[in-house]
Amino acid sequence: MMFLRKIIELVPRPYLVNRCVFPNITRSKHTHHLKNVQPESVKPFDAIPGLTPLPVLGPIQHFISMIGFLGPQKTFYDLCKVFYEKYGSIVKLSIFARADMVILYEPEDFDQIFRAEDICPSRPGFQTLIYYRTELKKTTFDGVYGLTTAEGAQWRDFRTKVNPIFLKPKLVKLYTPALSEIADEMLLKFKKQLDNEENINKNFEEELTKWSLESVAYVGLGCRIGCLKDDLKEDDPAKILITCANDFLKYTWALEFRPSLWKYFSTPTFKKAMRTFDRQWETSEFFIKGAKRQISERSHDIPEEDKSIIEKLLAVDEKVAVMMASEMLLAGIDTVAFSVTSVLYNLAMNPEVQDKLREEIHSEKASKRYLKACIKEALRIYPVVSTNLRRTTKDHIVRGYHIPAGIDILSPNEFLSKMEKYYPEPTQFIPERWIVEKSNPLYHGNSHPMVTQPFGFGVRSCIGRRIAELEIEILIQKLIGELKVTWTGPPIETETKVLNAFKKPYHFKFEQL
Ligand code: HEM
Secondary structure, three states: OHHHHHHHHHOOHHHOOOOOOOOOOOOOOOOOOOOOOOHHHOEOHHHOOEOOOEOOOEHHHHHOOOOOOOOOOOOHHHHHHHHHHHHOOEEEEOOOOOOOEEEEOOHHHHHHHHHHOOOOOEOOOOHHHHHHHHHHOHHHHOOOOHHHHOOHHHHHHHHHHHHHHHOOOOHHHHHHHHHHHHHHHHHHHHHHOOOOHHHHHHHHHHHHHHHHHHHHHHHHHOOOOOOOOOOOOOOOHHHHHHHHHHHHHHHHHHHHHOOOOOOOOOOHHHHHHHHHHHHHHHHHHHHHHHHHHHHHHOOOOOOHHHOOHHHHHHHHOHHHHHHHHHHHHHHOOHHHHHHHHHHHHHHHHOHHHHHHHHHHHHOOOOOOHHHHHHHHHHHHHOOOOOOEEEEOOOOEEEOOEEEOOOOEEEEOHHHHHOOOOOOOOOOOOOHHHHOOOOOOOOOHHHOOOOOOOOOOOHHHOOOOHHHHHHHHHHHHHHHHHHEEEEEOOOOOOEEEEOEEEEOOOOOEEEEEO
């Protein structure tokens, strides 16, 4: 700390950025005793087992390869497993310049906290994006901070405005035609390359990302943006959005999950991140203006229930509309592309499941029961978000320990979802568990309902869930309806880069039926 202070003293004031003070990062004193509770019956927060922090650095020594027992290459899943095996059901992590974290491994325990916090839940967002919106561009955003970064009343107001629009029953009917058209184009792209397996696998992630951006952009902006064009130029606004989405994760990972001094200095990566946020916002505004023009040029008014998400958002408030679109373009791309890859990989590895699904797709029945079960099962085994998170806003007692306000509570959903305790044959892809009767030992209801939560929990859960599910269902129906997919390599592995990601290379093989 002394060393840091010395450097800061040497730097001329205008170059110093005060990013050290973040809202909600402090917690109430651990020695503080809860009202109405016998002090001796409640163990203090600091008594929770976990990583022993070094002064100033926190438990960083555990993450340094060769010194600690963790090593730097682990996924969140691996970390959760190591902590559980070493410390048990409740684990504390203290990391320099972050709020203290507690991982709770018993679903009843995080259920208790998540429910008690579900009136206006706090979930710490990406600190760089929060800084950009609430400090650097404070006057531009003027209190409209979006769902991913807003907290308290600002989050509640925003969510109250957008919830009815996202939850309207006609959403599926409204967007199915356009999303089907986009999925058809994607299918055509695959079909054109069937005999070039190498090419398909090399470009697989990029092509899926373009499809998911095109799909979510249609919903968020109300128009096709042209991501699926073969000759996308670097300065095409669609290409800019793809680059911004990639860079967003790249820079967030570097600044917030790796050692970085961005809170004290404008490091080169920090400057690039701010430029990315600028470009992403300007491009969202550009597309929203286009959508606005199209709506105003329309000669007739259409019934309220047929109005698109964007038209309804614009009627609420233009700033909310741009912010919501901008967030959809960040949150709705890699999440959906990863989930589709997960479904396809599991179908490729389980040909009998794939055949059964294809039978449902080709049947005259309107039911998508088995398709939905396949998606649920893929998200259970490979969720894009490994752990859910809430920051406590009040005191709690869990397992006899005092947890004060300001603590980040992690529910290790991916880890729990692969435990025999909750699901028989937990690593096997068995979509039937989501549809069998209660009497069947596979029945998913035998597990605790909080164990598998790929879209999060309660009033702060994913607002894009229905859109994501619709996009995935439509694309999988098209692909599996016409193509047979197999996997020709060793089992796929994941890595954690902010979100879960699949390690390359891919080994998909698609064949025309
Ligand atoms: C399969 C795809 C997706 C998965 C697995 C997923 C998962 C999640 C999860 C776990 C959360 C945190 C929820 C919580 O804290 O309880 C979340 C939040 C969010 N997601 Fe998604 N998501 C997906 C797709 C999308 C899409 C397509 C959009 C945009 C339309 C979107 C927009 C958001 C937003 C804005 C939030 C913040 C909500 C809030 O804090 O009020 N997501 N998502």
